[in-house]
Amino acid sequence: MWDRREFLKGAALAGGSVALPGLSGCTIGSKARGHVVVVGGGFGGATVAKYLRMWSQQGVDVTLVERNPQFISCPISNLVISGDKQMSDITLSYDGLRNTWGVKVLQDTVTAVDAAARKVTLASGGVLSYDRLVLSPGVEFMYDQVPGLESEAARDSVLHAWKAGPQTAALRKQLESMQDGGVYALTIPKAPYRCPPGPYERACLVANYLQKAKPKSKVLVLDANEEITSKKGLFTKAFEKYKGILEYRPNSELREVDVASRIAVLEFDKVKADVLNVVPPQRAGDVAAKSGLKLINNRWVDVDWLSFESVNTAGVHVIGDAIFPAPTMPKSGHMANQHAKVTAAAILNLLAGEAPSPAPLVMNTCYSFVDSKNVIHVASVHQYDAAKKTVMPVAGAGGVSAAANELEGKYALAWARNIWADMLV
């Protein structure tokens, strides 16, 4: 593994980087040298790219491959859909990673992974060699499970808005165009899916908007799960406040979509909507799901919890929503950021010829808006358990808000600004 030329190149880079930030704050030297390719610039990928550079004191080269020119945040995007925030509030640049941290950011997509040769192929035709590969591709929608949404045209009409971007703005437009007295229906897939409380937050925020702007309208929440999957007591209370405008229906799995008539076909019912918002079932992103990595339930990548390395493919680490989660671990941006830090630490150890840290700890904080100002949280802490070889929730830790409150509304926005900076600035 140890390569003298790579070492000298890395040493030269580290020596030439004294003016860069990150070095002054570090007291522990890093022997790690090499090239890490990161695929996906979301909460997981951007964070691992920054922390690899920061903790190696620029000793490790990092290339980030991201298909979008800018980062658009899913957290806070429900406030754009409700009209409380603008797209510009959730859109951030990759320039901090480029200029402050020296990450090579390529706007491209990876079309193939050759784990044996440690190379990835880019859509633009290039090939990147790596010592370690980190895949943070997020989720892919399983449209094969939603008959009616086969075509691009159908998907442009019945939106998910579950990956922040053009669909976020488009869903806002659909709600603005809806007449007073219209029906907004949101379908939720069976867990696990990205951001467990997200759909309920969206339902609350859309109800809050409609209550003010189009009070004769209705919000229908069609949940495939048998009950609210996150912050149940608090969302139940919030839904009561929207009584008359919001209706929650559990055990309502979507079977088919009639796009032309905007009808959600359930097992025993058909629901007609004016704005139909379908969050499809999800699995690991293609680059992780189709590269020979071991999957669980044919959907999520099975990883080693000390390093987030694939259990069957050496040198390939997978983080964020794409992995099969440890017990009670949510698929969240916050958690992806925490995966990223454990992975950055593990990779730097491995590149220095050392074992990963034997006792990683991760934690989650998730704030949800129930209206423009009031927020509820859920928090948890997860510690590696050597006997179980997985990450287990720490008993007695974590919990939810006592009640929705404005102070946590401020903290939620503070959380967003700090986590965005933690990954990108």
Next chain:
Amino acid sequence: MKLFRWMLAVGLFGVLGTAQAEVKADPNLARNLAATCANCHGTDGKAVAGSGAEALAGTDKAKLLQKLMDFRSGAKPATIMHQISKGYTEAQLELVAEYFATRK
């Protein structure tokens, strides 16, 4: 293969002796634990100015540890920190406090 490498590493620590092995075991533990706080409190405890989150960088170690322990015992009320601090052992909180105290 991976397992073998780790066994080798563990074996080497054994040769070096227990005291040294404890230090050697995870020199980055404090850094790694403190990084779990950054999502809300900023990278290395340097919160975004004006964000409303408390910056932890450069805080006196004893003061910060006391605060964390008070959150943990419930003596100090909070919206969320009483729940999060319970997820860390006292030894882990001490490492976190020490790490932030040295950040400037």
